[in-house]
Amino acid sequence: MQITASDRWSDRVIQRWRWILAFWVLASVLLFWAAPKWDKIAYDGDFDYLPAEMTSVAAGKLLDEAFRQDRSRSEIVLVLGRDHGDLKESDLVVGLDLLRRLHHRLGEVxxxxxxxxxxxxxxxxDEAGEAGPWLRQALDSFNHAIDIDERFYESITDQLPDQEPTLVQPRLAIAYWDRATLLERIGDPENSAASDFQDALVLVPSIKTDVTPIQSRDLSAWQSMMDVLSWNDPVIGSRLSKPGARLTVVxxxxxxxxxxNITTVEAMRGLLSEVLNDSSVRTEPGLRLEMTGSAAIGGETLIAARDAIRYTESITVVMILLILITVYRAPLLVAIPMVSIGCAVVVSTSLIALLAGWSLNETVPWLDVRIFTTSRIFIVVILFGAGTDYCLFLISRLREEAGKxxxxxxxxxALSGVTGALLGSAMTTVVGLGMLWIAQFGKFHYTGPIIxxxxxxxxxxxxxxxPALLRALGPGVFWPSKVLQNTEPPVSLLGQGTSSQSATMGGGVWSWIALMITRRxxxxxxxGMVGLILPGIYGLVNESNVTYDLSSQLSSTSGSRRGFRLLADHFEIGEINPVTLLLVRPDAVPREQFKKEIKKLSDTLYQQEGVATVRTFSDPLGDFPPNREMSILSSDAWKRRALQKHRIAQRHFFSTNAELSDRLARLDVIIHGDPFSNETASLVSALDQKLNELAADDxxxxKGSKVYLAGTTPSIIDLRSVTLSDNRRIKIAVVLAVFVVLLLVIRRVMLCVYLIATVLLSYYATLGLTALFFQQAYGSxxxxxxxxxxxxxxxxxxAVGQDYNVYLVTRILEEQENLGWRIALRRAVAKTGGIITACGLVMAATFFSMTSSAWFPQIAAWFGYHSGTGVGLKGIIELGFALGLGVLIDTFYVxxxxxPSYVSLTGRLASSGDAKTAVSHPDDSQGNA
Known part of the structure; x- marks a missing residue:
């Protein structure tokens, strides 16, 4: 008998089981101790991982270089408004309460x-020193907070609360104290500090002991605050005011x-809740104070991802436990897979985190590993699903062998018998996922290989x-069941004296299925084909019908989505999502000439289709298009001069970088329409083309200027371009790679081609059914x-869909060594039917656990337990549903x-590596009965 590599591997594992147990215990402890926490080194976002040569990425780097400390990278937009009708005068009391707190918080930061x-x-x-601008902004912010506090108090003098005064209610006493302390530090020639100290002590007599020194305050959630722009600003306030709503931009x-942004969003929620609790009683019902904006959407997306990870991990463990208990009804057989997979999760995630930490810290210079927040979901789900499958196959084979x-x-x-199948099955997944390494998009490039x-x-x-655990625990692992000696009569090479029933493992549903398929x-x-082709056609047609709308990832009940809808009811959505145009001239020109050229360019852009507003240094809010004329003495002219001197204009449009001074022109363009829509993307692409034509015009x-576009829409354009290109290349690479693995394992060219074709059909059918399901679930x-x-x-x-095909086909090859192809097929289907079905259910259950954020919080709430925010991440929910459905289709259909029907039709399975025409076996006459 030939000794194979699987035999040698199993010999060493079973002989050295004690050393193996000790090794994995030690490895788990050391790696867990040495690895950094996942959330400390995990990246997130999508736009940050576009290739460096993409226009939006280059534009972002240019903005960082040109504006450094003064660049706002995201924002939280606070919307105070009503669904119906105009705001009332009493509503503005709530707005003033909010603004005084925000300006004070900015001053603290x-x-x-x-x-x-x-x-x-x-x-x-020292205005020229590094700390000077921060101190100046702190003092200005405290001034704003106190000015607004005075207006707020005047508005509520007839409605003062009965409770004891606090640092923030009814007056903002802490702002007086902080301004006085700061004035004392920087020098106070007008002796204003003493008056502020006295006012603070009158408002809260114990304030001296109640207030924490500024350096000791926990402001970590607010550290990224840069500025607060609001409807209350006398210069820019008109742009942030509508009859039915007011905006505040942080x-x-x-x-x-x-x-x-997770902690920032959570802290902002707490602040809004305090404002509403304290001040909403002073106005009529129906007033809303909502939060939206890029940072709010990004923060809520991260919070939803964090909750999804927690739900997925917990639900996955529970589902695996329930399935194992149902399958085995033996405590140790439940415990062994759970211990094994738990060890796998700890070791693998710790190893990846350790490698990512080394890469981040450049401990290993050539190492380039990145992990993402949502990567952990895929790792846990696939490890639990695939790991449980591996354990089920090993234990199932052990049950067979233990009787002999x-x-x-x-x-x-048992280990020798399944090692080849497990290796072939795993390699299809490993190679398939590894092909993501060729992607240009960073999330694809890193995620596939680490999984x-x-x-x-x-x-x-x-x-x-x-197997070491099984070897150590002995036959008692099957308790309370017992291992029974196999009494099945041996099957003759010629099949003489063997009935079809014995040849197909004694009947049962899988024997019946095998019999029916081989007969017809x-x-x-x-x-089978018709059942998949119809939804497959729908999936093929709608494969590109996807959305790049980041806000649509969140459910409609999320705070940022509610705020977005309220904002859209009163304002142009593009107002908070401008497209930033950057033109870098080859050489610098005098500033006044440069301003005139920018003004002419702005006038030209107004003629471009879809352009609503162009913001420049001379018109920071875009209030004065070319067709709006004014006299020198008009109020509009005064407003325009005031806008040009506003801090936004002073630091926003011209770079202080010496290399870019009077070379870099910055314009913010507001485009009509939804920034995430394809129509808006087309308008922005046309705008980009127009600017490049100008740069090429002699x-x-x-002429010769470099053109860059930054913002949400340009980033989506680049993201769509890169990912569509990646999709085409990766799909081809994955199919070829998996085909090669199948060919090495099965060594039947046409069978491998057919297996690939069935999984492709399964993919398109799954995609079609998933699209139909969520169209109904989400409605409009x-x-x-x-x-x-x-x-x-x-x-x-x-990749994963081939696992069960590999299990089945390798068992057919094994059975065919002693049987004719038809009986080998029936026996393989009967032998593996139950265990492959159990494995498929395990894998599907783990994938379906990714949908738990859509239903688990509601179920938990029914029992009085509130878990997480209840905001699901649609992308993870949709993918979990699709993967679970796809695995079920592969398990129960493909x-x-x-x-089996293809194998039955061809009748070609040779025990050697060469394909040959099957010769009718003496048992075939009985097998066809």
């Missing part, structure tokens, strides 16, 4: 930054998907630790499936009908 970042302790404000330095051989030998033979690495770790553990393979294949003053809110779904679904289904 700026002052603390001057202390902690630049070492300021005491002394006059500008942040953090990117929209920065993890720090002593326990150590049974363990060895593949984790799966390899899971395979290694399931083929070492799991054409009918089975025809019905007669243009902008459905704008398309998440843009990441088709690619992840394709890669995982094509593997059960399409694959």
């Amino acid at each position: 700026c002052w603390q930054n001057a202390i902690t970042r630049f070492g300021y302790e005491q002394g006059p404000i 500008q942040l330095r953090s990117e929209l998907a920065a993890t720090s 051989y002593p326990w150590p030998e049974a363990c060895r033979k 593949a690495i984790c799966l390899l770790v899971g395979l290694l553990i399931c083929t070492t630790l799991t 393979p054409w009918l089975a294949m025809g019905i 007669d243009s003053v902008w 809110e459905f704008v398309g499936l998440d843009w990441k779904l088709p690619l992840f679904l394709f890669v995982i289904l094509v 593997r059960t009908i399409l694959v």
Whole structure:
């Protein structure tokens, strides 16, 4: 008998089981101890991981270089409004309460930054020093807070609360105290500090002991605050005011998907809640105070992802436990897979986190590993699903062998018998996911390979630790069941004296299915194909019907979506999502000439289709288009001059970078329409083309200029371009890679081609059914499936979907060594039917657990337990549903009908590696009965 690599592997594992147990315990402890926490090194967002050569990425880097400290990278927009009718005078009391608190908080942040970042302790404000601008903004913010507080108090003098005064109610006593303290530090020639101290003590006599020193206050959630722009500003307020709503814009330095935005959004929610609790009683019901904007959407998306990870991990463990209990009804057989997979999760995630930490800190210079918040969901789900499958197959084979051989030998033979199938099955997934490495888009590029690495770790553990545990515990693992000696009569090579029933494992549903398929393979294949082709056509047609709308990721009940709808009811959506145009001239020109050229360019852009407003240094809010004329003495002229001197204009449109001074022109363009829509993308692309034509025109003053576009819409244009290109290349690469693995494992060219074809058909059918389901589930809110779904679904289904085909086909090859092809097929289907079905249910259950954020909070609430925010992440929910559905289709449809019917039709399975025409076996006459 030939000794194979699987035999040698199983011999070493079973002989050295004690060393293996000790190794994995030690590895788990050391890696868990050494690895950094996942959320400390995880990246997020989508736009940040576009290729560096994309226009929006280059524009972002240029903005960082040109404006450094003064660049706002995201914002929270606070909307005070009513659904119907105009705001009432009493409504503005709530707005004033909000603004006084926000300006004070901004002052705290700026002052603390001057202390902690630049070492300021005491002394006059040095405007040229690093701490100077922070101190100046802190003092200005405290002034604004106190001015607004006085107006607020005047509005509520007839409605003063009965409770004891606090630092913020009814007066903002802490603002007086902080301004006095700051004035004392910077020098107070007018002796205003003493008056502020006295006012603060009158408002709250215990304030001296109640207030924490500025450097000791916990302002971590607010550290990214840069400025507060509001409807109350006498210069820009008109742009943020409508009869039915008022806007307040909190500008942040953090990117929209920065993890720090989680705490900022949660802190802002708390502040809004306090304002409404304290002040909404002073106006009529129906007033709303909502939060939206890029940072709010990004923060809520991260919070939803965090909740989704927690739900998915918990529900996955519960589902696996329930399935294992149902399958085995043996405590140890439930415990062994859970211990093995738990070890796999700890080891693999710790290993990846350790590698990512080394990459981030440049401990290993050539190492380039990044992990993302949502990557952990895929790792946990695939490890639990695939790991449980591996354990189920090993234990199922062990149950067979334990009836024939002593326990150590049974363990060895079981491991040897399944190692090849497990390796072939795992490699289809590993290679398929690994092909994502060729993607240009960063999230694809990094996520696929790290999941593949984790799966390899899971395979290694399931083929070492799991058999070692089984070997250590002995036959008692089957308790309360017992291992029964196999009394099935041996099957002759010629099949003499063997009935069809014994040859098909004694009847049962899987024997019946095998019998029916081998009797009527054409009918089975025809019905099977038709069942998938119809939804597959729908999936193929709608494959590109996806959405890149980041806000649509959140459910309609999320705070940022509610705020977005309220904002859209009263304002142009593009107002908070301008397209930033950057033109860099080859050489600098005099400032006044440069301003004139920018003005002419602005007038030209107004003629471009879709352009609503152009904001420039001379018109910071875009209130004065070319057709709006005014006299020098008009109020509009005064307003325009005031806008040009406003702090927004002073720092926003011209770079202070010496290399870019009087070379870089910045214009913000408001485009009509939804920034996420395809129509708006077309308008922006046309705008980009127009600017590049100017830069190429020999007669243009902008000849030779470099053109960059930044903003939400340009980023989406680049994201769509990159991901569509990635999709095409990755799909081809995955299909070819998986085909090669199948060919190496099965060695039947046409069978491998057919297996690939069935999984592709399964993918398109799954995509079509998923689109139909969510069209019904979301109704009018459905704008398309998440843009990441088709690619992840394709890669995982094509890779994972082959697992069960590999299990079945390798068992057919094994059985054919002693049987004719038809009886081998029936026996393989009967032998593997139950266990493959259990594995499919396990994998589907783990994928469906990704949908738990859509239903678990509601179920928990029924029992009085409130978990998380209750805001689901649609992309994860849709992908979890699609993957679970796809696995079920592969398990109950492709593997059960399409694959056996094809094998039955061809009748070609040779025991060697060469394909040959099957010769009718003496048993075939009985098998066809």
